[in-house]
Amino acid sequence: MSDPSSSVTDPAHLALLDGIREGKRVALARAISVIENERPGFQALLHDLLTRGRSGGARLGITGPPGAGKSSLVSEIARRWREGEEGVGIVAVDPTSPYSGGALLGDRIRMNDLALDEGIFIRSMASRGSLGGLATTTKEVLDVMDAFGFPRLLVETVGVGQTELEITGAADTVVVVLVPESGDGIQAMKAGLMEIADIFVVNKSDRPGADRLVKEVRSALHYRTGRTGRTPAHHGVDHSRVGGGAEETEEQEEDTGWVPPVVQTMAQTGDGVDELLEAVAKHRQWLDETGELERRRRRRTLERIRDVLDRELKRRVRRELSTDDDLQDELDRIDAGDATAYSVAASILGRIALDPETAPLPGIDR
Numbered sequence: 205m206s207d208p209s210s211s212v213t214d215p216a217h218l219a220l221l222d223g224i225r226e227g228k229r230v231a232l233a234r235a236i237s238v239i240e241n242e243r244p245g246f247q248a249l250l251h252d253l254l255t256r257g258r259s260g261g262a263r264l265g266i267t268g269p270p271g272a273g274k275s276s277l278v279s280e281i282a283r284r285w286r287e288g289e290e291g292v293g294i295v296a297v298d299p300t301s302p303y304s305g306g307a308l309l310g311d312r313i314r315m316n317d318l319a320l321d322e323g324i325f326i327r328s329m330a331s332r333g334s335l336g337g338l339a340t341t342t343k344e345v346l347d348v349m350d351a352f353g354f355p356r357l358l359v360e361t362v363g364v365g366q367t368e369l370e371i372t373g374a375a376d377t378v379v380v381v382l383v384p385e386s387g388d389g390i391q392a393m394k395a396g397l398m399e400i401a402d403i404f405v406v407n408k409s410d411r412p413g414a415d416r417l418v419k420e421v422r423s424a425l426h427y428r429t430g431r432t433g434r435t436p437a438h439h440g441v442d443h444s445r446v447g448g449g450a451e452e453t454e455e456q457e458e459d460t461g462w463v464p465p466v467v468q469t470m471a472q473t474g475d476g477v478d479e480l481l482e483a484v485a486k487h488r489q490w491l492d493e494t495g496e497l498e499r500r501r502r503r504r505t506l507e508r509i510r511d512v513l514d515r516e517l518k519r520r521v522r523r524e525l526s527t528d529d530d531l532q533d534e535l536d537r538i539d540a541g542d543a544t545a546y547s548v549a550a551s552i553l554g555r556i557a558l559d560p561e562t563a564p565l566p567g568i569d570r
Contacts, residue, residue, distance in 0.1 A: 214245045221252055224352055229325060232352050236327055239344050250344060253351040261293070261350045262488060265375025267361040267400075272381040273407040276471035277480075278360050279318055284481055285356050286323055293349035294318075294326045295342055295359045325349065340515070343374050343508065372400050373507050376497060377487050379480070381405045382421070384413035398424065401464050403483050409468035409476065421466045462490050520556050 217238065223231025235253075239246045264281070266274050275296065282292045318324050327349075329342060346357055361371050371378055380401035385408075404421050406414055465483045469476030491497035525531065534551075537543040 217249045261357045263357045263375045265371040265378045267371045268381035272383045273471045280477045291354045292324045292356045293354035296328045297362045377402045379403045383408045384411045404466045406468050
């Protein structure tokens with residue numbers, strides 16, 4: 205039976221809500237499609253799902269440069285979790301097809317052997333030009349999987365560079381995967397990637413240069429400050445003790461916060477994956493014990509509010525400017541010196557804000 209207090213009015217969406225509550229994977233897949241494509245009423249559907257309970261699933265993000273073996277690592281991690289009979293939801297973000305606009309690599313190609321497991325749900329998402337390594341609605345899709353009840357959630361980004369770091373807004377624990385042949389290890393990690401990792405993985409560690417890359421990463425972690433603390437970004441660094449001397453011990457470092465471990469793996473054979481999952485478990489324990497998990501989730505929620513506002517305002521501005529008729533008069537006023545682009549924009553924003561039909565999000569009471 206549908207909840208009479210639901211803000212969803214579309215009968216098809218009400219059926220999806222009922223199906224998700226009953227654990228039907230078909231309903232989950234269709235609800236994700238509604239949200240991914242931002243179809244009419246998707247906000248109300250999300251609102252109802254998220255206000256009627258979440259499973260609190262642990263979210264693990266896997267990121268790194270193209271060709272690092274992220275998909276193979278995700279497959280091995282999912283297998284290990286399934287051995288413990290835990291349900292796993294996987295979101296794999298792929299490059300976008302220039303022809304169809306969909307994901308270039310489908311989940312059944314990437315993880316064909318996992319797709320038949322009833323305890324695993326895989327969703328491939330096209331990045332659709334979104335920067336940051338994720339698709340525009342990846343975070344919302346993870347929320348839907350969480351509401352469905354998966355205790356474990358995995359998100360794999362498209363191959364990222366140094367500034368595509370949105371994974372920090374989607375995962376509790378971020379694993380950065382590197383490979384020996386990716387070039388200079390320090391160059392690969394400079395700027396953002398160095399800052400967001402909770403755990404580093406050197407994959408394909410049977411190849412030449414793996415041990416050297418491990419040493420470079422560990423050296424860089426120690427050299428950058430000598431202390432790992434927390435910053436507003438993700439886990440960050442504390443610059444207060446830079447230059448404090450090489451005599452600082454590892455035990456002293458551990459007292460200051462989480463020091464990202466460096467784990468060697470060979471995802472194709474499964475070597476090192478158990479050690480990686482042990483590091484993930486230790487990080488989760490640290491998050492719980494220090495209260496950092498709650499702080500991260502609150503920061504993510506704050507960022508989500510900003511994202512929703514940004515996307516919704518852009519959507520409404522595009523709708524307001526869908527015809528050029530009204531703008532022609534404004535262009536004439538600008539040419540006459542009676543207005544500027546700023547005054548016209550302010551007028552348009554005022555109309556959007558005051559419109560009683562569009563001010564609230566569709567289907568959601570303020």
